[in-house]
Amino acid sequence: MRSLSRRSVLVLAAGLPVLAGACTPSPPSLAANLARRTAGLAPSAGATALVPFDTTPFPFHGTVPGRDKPFMDVDDNGRLGHSSARNGVLWEDQSYSEKRVLLSIPKGFDPRRPAAIVVFLHGNEARLDRDVRDRQGVARQLAQSNMNAVLVAPQFALDAKDSSAGRFWEPGVFAQFLKEAARRLAELDGRPGAAFVFDEAPVILVGYSGGYLPAAAALRYGGAGRRVRGVVLLDALYGEEDTFADFVMRRGPGVFVSLYGKSSRAGNEALRRRLAARGVPVSDDSLGDAIAPGGVVFVDAGDAVPHGDFVTAALGGDPLAAVLARLRGFPRNPAAALVASE
Structure with missing residues (x-):
């Protein structure tokens, strides 16, 4: 797989048409009301922090x-x-x-534009600070993608070989978590009154490795419904095939993207065959220039990148940025293509 230059990522993300369903035009009265409420808001100066939450996957009893x-x-x-x-x-x-959650608002995030929330679900033996923030650079990759989105990453089992979803197995808890995230994000940005910007933003679930289990729990029990407009798996399809197949069959304009290597190849190939047998069009082995509404994409990243380095090194580097850059409808800076350089 060839790597992507920074210019390519910016060009791909800029000016793409709206993702149908994720940002479908609102009725005039609603659109006017939203414009009025966001009129005084400027692009964010950016902020990243570990923030204590009340609603978290753990403790779980x-x-x-x-x-x-x-x-x-x-x-x-x-x-x-x-x-x-x-x-x-x-x-x-x-x-x-651990009840802290990693939140990140990229510099230039514009609350006046269509926005999304990327919920990153980490794998085993992970800490939000050491691994998700620093080693895997998840917040950095979101910023690099030029997607007008914010990051929310809850802590699951702390530095342990465990993929348990905790309270995300409880009906409606994921939706409660998103509600609190809206408030915490607005506070982090220094504009508590702007929580409404995040309250109904479309959600993109990203699961790496053992994060497939919390992703499946959020889909099955979470109560967020069609607010979840995308699922991205990074070498993560180790089970819950029924749950992910159900999401694909009901996805409407939502997207499903799975990048994988040797570690999860068997699960990905099984799901791909299952979807093909049900008549679902599947794109194989390439992200393409953009991921269209309703797109279902499987990309085999090969065996060269170790599973533990997948989030940083697959597809030539920074695969999450590459995927997010191709999701239509949320360009943070539509003019980026005009000023990007090699």
């Missing part, structure tokens, strides 16, 4: 769907833990108590 025992099934004199065949016991106070 419920049961996993389909199982008959509580998630926290170990009690050692009041110290709660979760047992599994792979890990033994993971303790709540070490692995399941």
